[in-house]
Amino acid sequence: MTSSHWILIAVLAMAAFAIRVIGLFAGDAIRASRFAWILDDLPGLIVVSLVASSLAGQPLITWVAAAAALIAALLTNHVIATMCIGFAAYAALGWFGV
Incomplete structure (x- = not known):
């Protein structure tokens, strides 16, 4: 060099x-x-901004799964449960062709 x-x-x-x-x-x-x-x-604001920017322009199935994950987060206050419920909602909606 x-x-x-x-x-x-x-x-x-x-x-x-x-x-x-x-x-x-x-x-x-x-x-x-x-x-x-x-x-x-600040950490929560950063996460919310990342999620909001990633949802922009996504199809309805993604928004519904994100809403399910938000409800799970509010009810359980558990990160892993929230991820599992959001993933399950997305998979189920995709499976049923929504």
Whole structure:
């Protein structure tokens, strides 16, 4: 490899490290501010945004299975049960040709 390759690798490594350090300092700053409540809700918000974006443009069978999984999550508050019920609903709806 040439020296330009090594320079590129070094710059990318420093950038990756800087991103993590900046995130660490930003997280500490947010934790010490009046916006600390955002960090408590952030994991759930990320999951909801991922699910919502993955449901966009999907057929009705996927939406019905997602609704079944949501109901299971509300009733059981159990991740594995929610996944199993959502999968079973999707499989059953697919089996019956809905």
